[in-house]
Amino acid sequence: MTVSATAAPRTRPAAENGARPLRLPRAVLPVAGVLALVLIWQVIGVSGVLGRAVPPPTAVLDAFVDKGDILLRAALATGGRALVGGLIGYLLGAMVASVTAWFPRSTTPLVRVTVLINAIPIVALGPVLMSVPARPFIPEVFAALSVLFATVLTVGDGLRSASKSPADVFRVFGASRTARFFRLELPSALPMAADAARLAVPAAILGAILGEWFGADRGLGVLMVSAMRNIQYGFLWAAAVVAVLVSVVFYLVGTVLERAASRRFGRSGEAAVDVAPLAKSASALIGVLIPVLLIVGWQAWIWIGDVPQIVAPGPLGVAESLAADAPELLAAAGLTTLSAFGGLLAGAVVGLALAILVTLLPWLNAMLSPLALIIPTVPIVVFIPILGSLLGYGVATVFASCVLMAFFPIYVLACSGLRARPAGSDDLFTIYGTGRLRRLTRLALPAAVPALLIAVRLAAANAFLIAISAEWLMGQGGLGRVFSERRVILDTNGSWAAVVVAIVLSVLAYVGAAALERKVVTRWRS
Amino acid sequence: MTNRTARTRTPIAAVAIAAVSLLALSACSSGDAGGGAASDTTPISFQLDWVKDSEFGGFFEADEKGYFADEGLDVEFLDGGDVSSTAAVIAGGAAQIGIVSNLSRLIDAIDTGADLVAVGALYQTSPAGLMTLPDLDVTSVDDLKGLRIGTDESGTADIDTLFRVNGEEPDYEDVRVGYDAAPLFDDQIDAYYAYVTNQPIPYELQGIDVNTVTFADLGFESYAGLIVTTREFLDSNRDAVEGFVRAASKGWSETIDDPSATAELTIGSYGADLGLDEDSEVASLTAITELVQSDYTKSNGLFAMDPERIAGPMYDALTASGREDLPDPADIFDTTIVADAQD
Amino acid sequence: MTDIGIELDGISKSFVSGAGTVRALDDFTLSVAEGEFVAILGPSGCGKSTVLRIVAGLDSADRGSVTVAGSSPQTLIAEGALGVAFQDNALLPWLSVRANVALPYKLTGRPVDQARVDELVALVGLADFAGARPSQLSGGMRQRVSIARSLALAPRVLLLDEPFGALDAVTRHRLNVELARILAAEASTTLLVTHSVEEAVFLADRVVVMTGRPGRVKLTVDVPFGRDRTKAVLGQPEFLRLVAQLTAALDDDDTETGTAA
Numbered sequence A: 001m002t003v004s005a006t007a008a009p010r011t012r013p014a015a016e017n018g019a020r021p022l023r024l025p026r027a028v029l030p031v032a033g034v035l036a037l038v039l040i041w042q043v044i045g046v047s048g049v050l051g052r053a054v055p056p057p058t059a060v061l062d063a064f065v066d067k068g069d070i071l072l073r074a075a076l077a078t079g080g081r082a083l084v085g086g087l088i089g090y091l092l093g094a095m096v097a098s099v100t101a102w103f104p105r106s107t108t109p110l111v112r113v114t115v116l117i118n119a120i121p122i123v124a125l126g127p128v129l130m131s132v133p134a135r136p137f138i139p140e141v142f143a144a145l146s147v148l149f150a151t152v153l154t155v156g157d158g159l160r161s162a163s164k165s166p167a168d169v170f171r172v173f174g175a176s177r178t179a180r181f182f183r184l185e186l187p188s189a190l191p192m193a194a195d196a197a198r199l200a201v202p203a204a205i206l207g208a209i210l211g212e213w214f215g216a217d218r219g220l221g222v223l224m225v226s227a228m229r230n231i232q233y234g235f236l237w238a239a240a241v242v243a244v245l246v247s248v249v250f251y252l253v254g255t256v257l258e259r260a261a262s263r264r265f266g267r268s269g270e271a272a273v274d275v276a277p278l279a280k281s282a283s284a285l286i287g288v289l290i291p292v293l294l295i296v297g298w299q300a301w302i303w304i305g306d307v308p309q310i311v312a313p314g315p316l317g318v319a320e321s322l323a324a325d326a327p328e329l330l331a332a333a334g335l336t337t338l339s340a341f342g343g344l345l346a347g348a349v350v351g352l353a354l355a356i357l358v359t360l361l362p363w364l365n366a367m368l369s370p371l372a373l374i375i376p377t378v379p380i381v382v383f384i385p386i387l388g389s390l391l392g393y394g395v396a397t398v399f400a401s402c403v404l405m406a407f408f409p410i411y412v413l414a415c416s417g418l419r420a421r422p423a424g425s426d427d428l429f430t431i432y433g434t435g436r437l438r439r440l441t442r443l444a445l446p447a448a449v450p451a452l453l454i455a456v457r458l459a460a461a462n463a464f465l466i467a468i469s470a471e472w473l474m475g476q477g478g479l480g481r482v483f484s485e486r487r488v489i490l491d492t493n494g495s496w497a498a499v500v501v502a503i504v505l506s507v508l509a510y511v512g513a514a515a516l517e518r519k520v521v522t523r524w525r526s
Numbered sequence B: 001m002t003n004r005t006a007r008t009r010t011p012i013a014a015v016a017i018a019a020v021s022l023l024a025l026s027a028c029s030s031g032d033a034g035g036g037a038a039s040d041t042t043p044i045s046f047q048l049d050w051v052k053d054s055e056f057g058g059f060f061e062a063d064e065k066g067y068f069a070d071e072g073l074d075v076e077f078l079d080g081g082d083v084s085s086t087a088a089v090i091a092g093g094a095a096q097i098g099i100v101s102n103l104s105r106l107i108d109a110i111d112t113g114a115d116l117v118a119v120g121a122l123y124q125t126s127p128a129g130l131m132t133l134p135d136l137d138v139t140s141v142d143d144l145k146g147l148r149i150g151t152d153e154s155g156t157a158d159i160d161t162l163f164r165v166n167g168e169e170p171d172y173e174d175v176r177v178g179y180d181a182a183p184l185f186d187d188q189i190d191a192y193y194a195y196v197t198n199q200p201i202p203y204e205l206q207g208i209d210v211n212t213v214t215f216a217d218l219g220f221e222s223y224a225g226l227i228v229t230t231r232e233f234l235d236s237n238r239d240a241v242e243g244f245v246r247a248a249s250k251g252w253s254e255t256i257d258d259p260s261a262t263a264e265l266t267i268g269s270y271g272a273d274l275g276l277d278e279d280s281e282v283a284s285l286t287a288i289t290e291l292v293q294s295d296y297t298k299s300n301g302l303f304a305m306d307p308e309r310i311a312g313p314m315y316d317a318l319t320a321s322g323r324e325d326l327p328d329p330a331d332i333f334d335t336t337i338v339a340d341a342q343d
Numbered sequence C: 001m002t003d004i005g006i007e008l009d010g011i012s013k014s015f016v017s018g019a020g021t022v023r024a025l026d027d028f029t030l031s032v033a034e035g036e037f038v039a040i041l042g043p044s045g046c047g048k049s050t051v052l053r054i055v056a057g058l059d060s061a062d063r064g065s066v067t068v069a070g071s072s073p074q075t076l077i078a079e080g081a082l083g084v085a086f087q088d089n090a091l092l093p094w095l096s097v098r099a100n101v102a103l104p105y106k107l108t109g110r111p112v113d114q115a116r117v118d119e120l121v122a123l124v125g126l127a128d129f130a131g132a133r134p135s136q137l138s139g140g141m142r143q144r145v146s147i148a149r150s151l152a153l154a155p156r157v158l159l160l161d162e163p164f165g166a167l168d169a170v171t172r173h174r175l176n177v178e179l180a181r182i183l184a185a186e187a188s189t190t191l192l193v194t195h196s197v198e199e200a201v202f203l204a205d206r207v208v209v210m211t212g213r214p215g216r217v218k219l220t221v222d223v224p225f226g227r228d229r230t231k232a233v234l235g236q237p238e239f240l241r242l243v244a245q246l247t248a249a250l251d252d253d254d255t256e257t258g259t260a261a
C-alpha cells in the first residue's frame, strides 16, 4: 500500500513539462547562498570583528595557491584513512546490526557493548594507542570507532523497520529466515543504512583528524595543529576548508546512495523498536556481566601485557582514585552534565527549527541547500578554538560546542523524519485545504517524532564526549579539565577515574534516551 | 610513507583483549617491512614530542648526513602530536629513545614507576615562557599577579610552579586557550604561555611587536627537550644510545653553524607535509640554537647536563611545585653518555 | 437536481515512470448532478481511483475539463466541502480513532463538533474503539474510521474509493444501509468506486461501468429506486435485473485488465 501512495507525488504527468522556466531561478538561489556566505566571511575577515583567528577568504585562497600540493597530499592521506577506517567501522556496525536483527534477543547486550565502547573518550584512548602496535593506524581506528555506534543503531532500526504485512507474506510462504533477511529486512533497511552512511562521513573524517593529532606524519589533522601553533591562520582555515570539501564529496556520494535507496525501497518512516525483551533477570545479569567482563579484560591486559602504569593504569588504581577524589569528580561531573544536557537540548531545538524552516520555505531550502550540505560535514572540533575566541574560554564555549554537535544528527534525522509521512496522508491534508503551518504541526512534526527520538538517542550518547573534549581543550572546569590536569602530571589513575565517570554518565544518558524512545514510539507505529 | 609500515616493527608492548580488534586492523597492513635491514644495524624508533618541524632540525641533519647510519643506527622518527604521551610511549617500549619535554614530566613519569633515564638535554634553558604585548614588560613574578594568563594543558602547572618557586602562591586568572595566541591581541588575556622560540616568531616577522620572557628569566629553571630512554634499553644497548647521542650532537653542531640550511632541510624533506614557512622556521631555529648552547655545553658537549644545576635550582623548583620524594638525580640522569660520546 | 455537481469532459491522463508510460484514462466523460450518487464499476487498474483523484484536485488531467460544484476542485477544497475516503485509508497512526475522525475540523480550523464525531464513530460501529489507535484496529475497522472521517464536515462532494473493500458481507451490508440513510439526509454529491455490483445498485442513483485501461465510460445505467430505499429493494426483480446487466457488462470486457492494485 505504501508503494502506490508514495509513488504518486513523485511521478510527473507526461504533459506537465511546462516547468522549465522555473529551473533557472532555482539554480540561482543556492549559488546566491554560497556567494552571500563567502561575502559575509570576507567582511568578517577583513574587518576583524571576530578577531585575528578568522582570516578573510582571500587569505585562505592565498594558502591554497601557495600550498595547494601540501593540502592535496594531506587531503588524500586523511581522506584515505577516513575511508578505510570509516568503512571498517561501518561494515562492523552493519554486521553487529544484522546479528541483532537476526537474533532479536542479542540486541540489548550487543547495543550495550557498542554504547560502552562509544562512551570511551577518544582523547583518553589516544595516548594508550600510541604505545601499542596499532599505533600507525590510530586515525583509522578513531574513524572506525566514530562510525561504529551510529551505524549499529541506525542500521539496526532499519532492519527492524520492515513493514509487517510483507513480513507476514514471507511467513505464509514459509520463507526461510535467510530469505526473509536478505529479501525483506535488508532491502527495507537500505534507506536507513544510507542515512547511517551519511552520518558516518563527518564522523569518520573527524575521527581520522583527531587520530592524526596523536602522531601521524601527514594529514589534515597534522596540518591543523602545526598551522595553529605557527599562527598560520590562512593555512589553518584552508586545511579546515579542505576537510569540509573531503566531507562534502563523501557526503554527496552518500546522499546519492540514500536517494536511490529511498526511491527503490521506499521509506517506511517507522523505526520499530520491536525487540523481544529479555527476562528482567537475564537483562540485569547482562547489564552487570558486560562491565565486569570489560574490567576483567582490562586487568588481564595489564597483567599479561605487563603494561606500565604510565601507559594505562589498572582498574584497582583507578578505583582508588575514584574513591579518593569522589567529591571533586562529582562536582566536575555536575558541570559537565550541565553543559552536555543543556547543549543537547539547545542543539535539538536549533536542529529541529532549522529542519522545519527548510521544510516550510522552499526558497530558503534552495538557498541553504549548499549550507545544509556543508554544516553537517564540518569537523566541529576543529572550530572549537574559534568558538573560544568568539565566546571566551570557558563554559560558553563548551556549551556552544555541545550545541553544535547535538545539532547535526538532529538536523539530518529531523529533515528525513519530516518527510516520512504515513501513506496517503499528504493527499488527505490537501483535500482539506490545509496550509503549510497546519501540515507541519499536524502531520510532518508528529511523523518526525520517531526519527527525532533516534536522533536524540544518538546525540545523548555523544553529548558527554563532546563536553569532555571541549573542556579538555579550553574548559575551566568539568571532567574534561580534571582529565587534562591529571594527564599532564601523568597521573593516569586520576585521569582515567575522570574518564570512567564520563563513561558511566554517557551510558546513563543513552539508556535514558532509549527508554524515553521506547515509551513514546509505540504510539507511532501504524 | 616509508615510516608507516616500518612502525609495525616496534616491539609488542601489550597483548590484550582490548587490542584484538586493533591487531586485526594492523594485520591489514603490509606487515613488517624493513626486515631486510642488515643485522649489524640497530633499529631505533625515536619519539618526538611534536610534529616534525625544525625544532628537531639537528636530528634530521644527523639522519640526512648519515651520522646515525655511521653509528650503525637505523633511526625512524615518530611524530608526536600529543606532548604528554611521549614518556608513556618510551616506557611502554614503542620507542627506544624519545624526547620528554621537560623535567617535571620526566619526574612525574618516573613517579608512576616508569623506568626512564635521561641521557641528555637538548635545551639548556627551557624555551617555555610568556609572551605579552609590548606595553607589558614582565621582569619578575610580581608583574604577573592578578593577570589573565592564557595557557594550554601544560601551561597551568608550569605557571603555578613559577609562582611557588618564587615563594608566592599562584595569583593569576588561568584562561585555557589552547595553542592559539590570538586572544592576546583581542584583549582576552594579558599574557600567553608559549615557547619563546615558537609562537612569538610569526608575529615578529609580521612586524607585530611582542615581549617574551622565559621562565628561567623569572627564576624557574628546567632542562627541556630531554633525550630519554629506558634503563633496560640503556643497559643492554649502551653503545647504540651513545652512538645516537654522538650522531645527534654532530647534527646539532651543524644546525648551530647554519640554522637556515637545517630549516630548509626540514621544510623540504622531513616536515614537507606541514606547510611550514621558511622565514618562521629559520628565525625559530636560530632562537633555538641560542638555548641549546651554554657555557656548560661549550666545555662538556651538546646535550650535557650539569649535576649541580639539577640538584640545585632545578630540584628546588620541583620541590617548590609540591613534588615529594624526588628520586636521586644519579638514578635518573646518566651524564656519562654525553661525556663518552665526546671522542 | 438541476445544478451540476461534477462535470468531467473528455479527460485523458497518462503516467510516466521509469517503466514507461501508462495511459490510465482516455476521453473519460461523466456528469453528476448536484446531490446525485454515482457508483463506478470497472476492472482493477482501469483508472477508477485516478478519476477520483482528478475530481479531488490531487492529480491534474492531461486533457479535458474538470468542473466540481460549479467551479474547480480547489474552490471546493477552500470551502472545506470535500470529503474523501481513500483506498488506503490514510489514518494518522499517532492519533486515536476519535481524533482521526475529528481531524478534518482541526485541519480546516473549525471547532470540533464532538457530538457529530461521536455519532459518526458510533455509526461505523466503533464506539467501543473510540480511544484505540489505528495499529490496534483490523483492516476493515480502519476503513470504517476513514469513512467516518470523510463524512465529518458534511461535505458537498463525497468521494469514496472502495470504502467497504475489506469488510465482511454482514458489516458491509449494514454500513450500506447506514450510508444510504445518512446520505439521504445530507444530500452530498457522491462518487463511489466499488467492485460490488450489488452495492453499486443498492446505493447509487446511477451506475457507470468503465472499460479496461485506458479507462472510458462503457455503460451508464439509471437506478429507478428512490433514495429512501430499504433492504426491501434487494429482493426486487428490477434490482436483480440491473445487477445481472452490469455484471454482464463487466464480464464481457475484451480489453486487457490492469494488474495494478
Ligand SMILES: Nc1ncnc2c1ncn2[C@@H]1O[C@H](COP(=O)(O)OP(=O)(O)OP(=O)(O)O)[C@@H](O)[C@H]1O
Residues within 6 Å of the ligand: A004, A007, A008, A009, A011, C015, C016, C017, C022, C023, C024, C042, C043, C044, C045, C046, C047, C048, C049, C050, C051, C087, C213, C258, C259, C260, C261
Ligand atoms: N502515480 C502513478 N504513477 C504511475 N502510474 C500510476 C499512478 N497512479 C496510477 N497509475 C496507473 O494508472 C492506472 C490506473 O490506476 P488506478 O489506481 O486509477 O486504478 P483503479 O481503477 O483504481 O484500480 P483498483 O480497482 O485496483 O484500485 C494503473 O495502471 C496504474 O498503474
Ligand SMILES: [Mg+2]
Residues within 6 Å of the ligand: C048, C049, C050, C087, C161, C261
Ligand atoms: Mg483504485
